[in-house]
Every structure is written in C-alpha cells, then in structure tokens.
Amino acid sequence: MPRSATLRHPTAAAPLALPVDVRLMNGLASVIFVLAALGMVAVGVLWLVRSPFFPIRAIQLDGDLQRNSVPTIRANAAPQLAGNFFSVDLQAGRKAFETVPWVRRAVVRRVWPDVLAVNLEEHRAAALWEGQGGEEGAGAERLVNSFGEVFEANVGDVEDDSLPVLAGPEGSAAAMLALLRRVQPTLARLEMNVVRVQLSGRGSWRMELDSGAALELGRGSEEELVARSERFVRTYTQVAARWQQPLEYADLRHADGYAVRLRGVSTTPPKGSTPPGAVKNN
Structure with missing residues (x-):
C-alpha cells in the first residue's frame, strides 16, 4: 500500500523584538499623548468654569423670610457673589447671605442649569443683650437668639417689648x-416676671422683676440657683400673707433661708426679736 504523506506548512517566523530605544520612544510618545489629552481636558474645564455662557440667572430663596424681604436679601448678598454656575464659591456665598441682618444660617447649593438655591434660617430674638460694660437702663444694642447666641440687628425691629435683658x-x-428659662416658670407661680438678669464678673447672679423688686441669687451652679428659687417661691406666700406689702428685695444667698425687704415694713426690729421678712428653712 502506498504510504500517505503528510504535508507540513513551514513554521511562521517569530516576530522580531523591537530595539530598546524604539520601545522607550513609543512609551514616551504614549505618555506625552496622555498628558496632552489631559491638558486639553483641563483647559476645556477651565474654559467651561470661566465661560460667560453659564451665568447664574436666578437666586431661589426658601426658609425663614419674616424679617427680610426677598429683594432686600438679594440686594445685600448678590453683589458679593462672583463667578458663573460652575465657579461660584458656595462657602463664600453662604457667608454673604449670613451677613444679612437677622439671618442666622444659610445653606447654598446649585440647581441645574442656572439657579442658586438658598435656604435661610433667621434669628428668633429671646432676649436683649446689654453685656457687662453697659450701665443699667442704658439700653441694649444687641440681641440674644433662642440658641443663646448674641447677634447684631436693629433692636427697633423687635415687636415684642417684653423681652428680658441679659447683662x-x-x-x-x-x-x-x-437659667432664666428654668427660673422664670418657678417665679411665675407667684405672678413674678423676670425683666433683667445680671451676672457679675465674679459669678454672682441677680434678677430684677417687672414689679421693681430684685432677687439676689448669689453664686453657684445652675442647680443650686434653681433650688434657691424653688425654696423662695415655696415659702414666700407665708411672708406675703403676714405683711400684706409688696416685695422690694429678696436675698436668697443664705444657706438656711432667705431675707426679704418689703415696702413700708421696717427692717430694724427691736433688740432680740426676729427681723421682719426673715425666713428660715424647717
């Protein structure tokens, strides 16, 4: 039998390796190409950011708008905004809106394609701030909000003329x-209303009432001061019922009681007797 012959194709020649210098040049060219592409992208982004084709066409205001009108807020804050939709500094914008009187906090964000949305939180006045250097009755020039923060505003804009003064x-x-928020409900049981709270540099507390009377609370922690107020309110009705005269002054600093001065009642008792208005704890 004739033998079968197997035809073999000649083996393909292996590719020749490129010289090292050629490979280095190719790699360097690829790196340059990538860098050039990134540079073009950066230039494009920079142009986009600075381009006048993406202006902020509207400022949308939400939140508390009781103290300021929309035109007033825009007139005060808008001139401080710089850049277009992409380049405007949101933190700088927040500060610009927070410089508007009565604005406590602003949250600024972009809304595509050309809107700057601003959510505002206004101060809510809780007291007048006289500070430590002001003289009593001289008038307060700043306000305290509901968070206990002192802020600048036109005191004349406050409609509530019963705000207490903090000094x-x-x-x-x-x-x-x-402290005022804790003590006032206690004193309200005697129909006493605090109009002024004073704290000295040495930490001594004093409160003045709408009747003109003054309460000397002295020094101590908030809990100690509240306890003294509770003790006074709990027993003062006995003094009031006995003497039937308005309160002028109460000294609550004593550890075992308190002393009061009543209008028209002498505080100089006969020798050996108990002073009028002196109350001891039992």
Missing part, C-alpha cells in the same frame, strides 16, 4: 438664657 460677661449669654 453679663461676653460668652455668658447661653448660660444666662438657660
């Missing part, structure tokens, strides 16, 4: 407002 060292407004 104390800088940085103490929050603590003073907190």
Whole structure:
C-alpha cells in the first residue's frame, strides 16, 4: 500500500523584538499623548468654569423670610457673589447671605442649569443683650437668639417689648438664657416676671422683676440657683400673707433661708426679736 504523506506548512517566523530605544520612544510618545489629552481636558474645564455662557440667572430663596424681604436679601448678598454656575464659591456665598441682618444660617447649593438655591434660617430674638460694660437702663444694642447666641440687628425691629435683658460677661449669654428659662416658670407661680438678669464678673447672679423688686441669687451652679428659687417661691406666700406689702428685695444667698425687704415694713426690729421678712428653712 502506498504510504500517505503528510504535508507540513513551514513554521511562521517569530516576530522580531523591537530595539530598546524604539520601545522607550513609543512609551514616551504614549505618555506625552496622555498628558496632552489631559491638558486639553483641563483647559476645556477651565474654559467651561470661566465661560460667560453659564451665568447664574436666578437666586431661589426658601426658609425663614419674616424679617427680610426677598429683594432686600438679594440686594445685600448678590453683589458679593462672583463667578458663573460652575465657579461660584458656595462657602463664600453662604457667608454673604449670613451677613444679612437677622439671618442666622444659610445653606447654598446649585440647581441645574442656572439657579442658586438658598435656604435661610433667621434669628428668633429671646432676649436683649446689654453685656457687662453697659450701665443699667442704658439700653441694649444687641440681641440674644433662642440658641443663646448674641447677634447684631436693629433692636427697633423687635415687636415684642417684653423681652428680658441679659447683662453679663461676653460668652455668658447661653448660660444666662438657660437659667432664666428654668427660673422664670418657678417665679411665675407667684405672678413674678423676670425683666433683667445680671451676672457679675465674679459669678454672682441677680434678677430684677417687672414689679421693681430684685432677687439676689448669689453664686453657684445652675442647680443650686434653681433650688434657691424653688425654696423662695415655696415659702414666700407665708411672708406675703403676714405683711400684706409688696416685695422690694429678696436675698436668697443664705444657706438656711432667705431675707426679704418689703415696702413700708421696717427692717430694724427691736433688740432680740426676729427681723421682719426673715425666713428660715424647717
């Protein structure tokens, strides 16, 4: 039998390796191409950011708008905004809106394609701030909001003429407002209303009432001051029922009681007797 013959194709020649210098040049060319592409993208982005074709055409205001009108807010803050939709600095924009009177906090964000949305939170006045250097009755020039923060605003814009006055060292407004909020409900049981709270540089507390009377609370923690107020309110009705005269002054600093001065009642008792208005704890 004739033998079958197998035809073999000649083996393909292996590709020749490129010289090292050629490969380095090709790699360098690829790197240059990538860098050039990135540079073109960066230039395009920079042009886009600075382009006048994406202006902010509208400012949308939401949130608290009781103290300021929309035109007033825009007139105060808009001139401080720089850049287009992409380049405007949102943090700088936030600060610009927070410089508007009565604005406590602003949140600024972009809304495509040309709107700057601003959500505003206004201050809510809780007290007048006299500070420590002001003289009593001289009038307050700043306000304290519901968070205990002192802020600048036109005091004449406040419709509520019954706001209490806080007079104390800088940085103490929050603590003073907190104590007032705890003591006032207690005193309200005697129909007493606090109109002024004073904190000295040495930490001594004093409160003045709408009747003209004054309460000397002294020094101590908030809990100690509240306890003294509770003790006074709990027993003062006995003094009032006995003497039937308006309160002028109460000194609550005593550890075992308190002393009061009543209008028209002498505080100089006969020798050996108990002073009028002196109350001891039992």
